[in-house]
Amino acid sequence: MKLLLLFATLTLIFSTTVFAGEEFQAGTFHQNNCTGCHDSSVYTRKKRRVDSLPHLESQVRMCDANLGKKLFDTEIQSLTNYLNDNYYHFSK
Numbered sequence: 001m002k003l004l005l006l007f008a009t010l011t012l013i014f015s016t017t018v019f020a021g022e023e024f025q026a027g028t029f030h031q032n033n034c035t036g037c038h039d040s041s042v043y044t045r046k047k048r049r050v051d052s053l054p055h056l057e058s059q060v061r062m063c064d065a066n067l068g069k070k071l072f073d074t075e076i077q078s079l080t081n082y083l084n085d086n087y088y089h090f091s092k
């Protein structure tokens with residue numbers, strides 16, 4: 001019986017950890033990590049440097065490298081889409 005309880009607890013812990021890992025929230029991540037060096041006004045300023053979706057993705061990669069977060073590709077893409085949907089509006 002005790003063993004079963006232990007097993008159930010471990011399963012629960014394991015599944016919540018996996019869930020937390022998969023649930024990448026671009027908006028929250030951005031708010032917590034990406035506003036230290038610049039705020040979101042760099043995305044909308046007149047002379048913004050990013051001028052295409054691939055360029056946006058490589059910029060996100062560069063800033064992630066500066067930040068040292070080592071995001072997964074899927075997370076980079078999720079962040080790129082977040083910025084595109086909210087600020088850049090390039091067609092896909």
Ligand code: HEC
Pocket residue numbers: 030033034035036037038042043047048049050056059060063064066067079083
């Ligand atoms: C270590 C400091 C730093 C952090 C942290 C940082 N950035 Fe940046 N970012 C920069 C600098 C510097 C520029 C260039 C600003 C300029 O040209 O005036 C920039 C520019 C950008 C641009 C291009 C703006 C334009 O001109 O179109 C994007 C997009 C961007 N960052 C996204 C991000 C994202 C997403 C994150 C979080 C993962 C992030 N940044 C975190 C330093 C940082």
